[in-house]
Structures are given as structure tokens and as C-alpha cells.
Amino acid sequence: MALNEREEEYIQRYIDGDMDESEKEKFHTYIKENPECAHRLQELKRTVTIVQGTSHVWAPETFTDSIMKELPKKRKRKAWKSWSRQHPVLVAVSMFIVLMASSVLFAWNDQSGAEMTVTGDRENVNIDYDNKAVIIPEDETVQGDLTVRNGEVDVHGNVNGDLTVINGEPYMASAGSVSGNIEEVDQVLEWIWYHTKRISQEAWHMDDDEAA
Amino acid sequence: MDATVKRLVKEVKKDGDQDAFRELVDLYKDKVYQIAYRMVGNAYEAQDMAQEAFLRAYANIESYDENRKFSTWLFRITTNLCIDRLRKKKPDYSLDAEIPGAEGLDGYSQLSSPDKLPDEQVVTMEMQEWVQEGILKLPPKYRTAIVLRYIEDLSIQEISDILELPENTVKTHVHRGREALRKHLGNT
Structure with a gap:
């Protein structure tokens, strides 16, 4: 069932949807008169359908977690860091209060x-x-x-x-x-x-x- | 979807935001894993390749051009990794090979149940086996083209972007792959 190169090319182009209307018409007519070509087309179409119909595979459940574990640690964004970047005054004030209170209390206890x-x-x-x-x-x-x-x-x-x-x-x-x-x-x-x-x-x- | 991906990529680029990256992984993990699985042919190596692809994407996010599709870039990393792996290893792993650390669990159990597909597209287990076998027999460049075209359902233009090959070359690879698969089916 050997087809010539031209026939093979036409069939591939037809499957790829690369033909304009007039080409398609000619192709359909040609196919009717050449059962070998028609057979080849059927086989290829079936092949594509089967490959497309293959069940999808899914990444394992643990996939994302195991990637996150592998990421370099130092680039990890800290929520606190971004918050403090947005509120520098509040951070300074609270730091001051904490330090003051602790030093005064320490002195008192002392x-x-x-x-x-x-x-x-x-x-x-x-x-x-x-x-x-x-x-x-x-x-x-x-x-x-x-x-x-x-x-x-x-x-x-x-x-x-x-x-x-x-x-x-x-x-x-x-x-x-x-x-x-x-x-x-x-x-x-x-x-x-x-x-x-x-x-x-x-x-x-x-x-x-x-x-x- | 595209806007979400753009936003997430921006956040990862800005300060390596790992929460944003986690979302990107969740969005693309199945596609990346699937490409890897069809390329290397077994679950164990597929996971290895897919993880490596994401880790490289994270490490090299600076080199990603935001004017292009993120998936194109990510799939390119994935296919390149898989092709490299195929070049290095000699024999093919079989779908029947048991996955290390999972007794009784072989490649088939990694395939989802067919009820996820519309009825007319249901392909029997034997067919599944045949398809995987046929794909794994293809030389890497045809295999890549077939996986991206028919398993991932991408356009010729997208595949040409991913593989950085002219569209006509991609078409030729798809044709040859298709033809080889047809012959493989005929022999079954």
C-alpha cells in the first residue's frame, strides 16, 4: 500500500487543516477514487484520535510541597519583613517602647x-x-x-x-x-x-x- | 488566567515571593508533569524532571521575558531537560517497571481513570499501553512534537516557540511522528 510522496503530503496537510476550500474539494474527490489514500487517511485520523484520547496523567499530590522544600531558603519572603517595610515609624516606636520598658524594669528589679x-x-x-x-x-x-x-x-x-x-x-x-x-x-x-x-x-x- | 499568571510572575521576579511561586506550580504542575511523563516514560523520572524544571524556572526567573507566554518558557525548560535526559540514558524504562518506594504501584496506576474523559474518547487500557509504547519508540524530536501537539493540545505556532524551531520543521516532526505511530498501531 505504498502511496506516492505527493499523496502522503496531501494527507498530512489535510489532517493539519492547512488546505483552503478549493484544495479540500479536490482532495475529497481524489480520495473517493483512491481507496488506498482513503484508507491511509482513516488510519492516521484514528491514530491521532487515540493519542489525543490517552488519559491524562496528574502530578503526584506531594509534588508542590516537595518543590517548595527544595527552593533556596534565603529568598523566602517574610510577612513581617514586608509589613515592617511599610510601617517604619510604628516599628521604631514599638522598638523604643520595648527597649525602654525592659531597661527600666531591669533597673527596678536590679x-x-x-x-x-x-x-x-x-x-x-x-x-x-x-x-x-x-x-x-x-x-x-x-x-x-x-x-x-x-x-x-x-x-x-x-x-x-x-x-x-x-x-x-x-x-x-x-x-x-x-x-x-x-x-x-x-x-x-x-x-x-x-x-x-x-x-x-x-x-x-x-x-x-x-x-x- | 493570563492576568493572574502575569501578576504571580511579577511577584516572583520582584523578591522571589515563594507563595506566588507555589501558585504557579499548582497551575502548571500537571501539564509539566505530563510532558515529562510522556517524554521519559516513567513516573519516577517524570517527577524528577518536572521538579527540576520548576526549580530552574524559579532560579532563572530573571531571564523570562514577560512579553511572552509563561507556559512557553516553562515548557521549553521542561522539554530541554527531558531531551537531555533521553540523550544520556541508554535503555528505556518500561511502563511495567515498579516505581521505587511504591510496591505494586506501576506506571499504569499513575494514569488517571478513564472516566475523566467524554465517553466517545475513552481509550482502553490496552490502547493506553500501546500509545505510551509507541510514543516511547519515537526519536526524541518527534516524540516532543507529538506530545506537545496531541497530548498537550498546543498549536504548531506555540510548539515552534517552545522548541525554537521553524513552524515547518515542527510540522515535519509531527508528520513523521504521526506516521510512525500509525505503523505502530498497524502492527498491534
């Missing part, structure tokens, strides 16, 4: 229950570490601010500045005097407030210094 500390002019005061008390004798004057942590303060003399008592209590004798403010800090919240005030005051003073 000093509560710890030894008494006295900062300022220590020369003219009696410091009693055993009883956790600081006494400013009647005829003495403390120059500048005095800060006492974890202890009581008995003021019989004078303080030329602010007196701050952290985690303790100030007692004022009638003869005693403090020229600045007396501040008592013994709650965590107050402690935070105290720090905030101090930091803002420092910032304020820094402004003053720069202006000066």
Missing part, C-alpha cells in the same frame, strides 16, 4: 531588695547600712541633690537640692529642710514615671545646653 545606695554629697550624712537608713544630722548641710535607694532618710539638717528616695521613705524632722523637691518612688509605675521624667528633663537640659 535595685529592689538590694543594698542601700546613696548618691550625692555623702560626706555630711550618716549612712547606716545595717538598718538601711540615712541620717542627715541637725547641723549638717548636703550640697546638691541626694538620692537614696532601698533605705529611709531622716532629714534633720538641710539639703540644698532635690531629695529622692527610691524604695524607701523620707522622714522630715521639724528642723530639717530641703530646698528642692522631695520625691518618693516605691512603685514600679512611679519608677517608670520617674525615669521618663528624668530622661525628658535631661533631654530638655541638653536642648538648653545646645542653645546656650
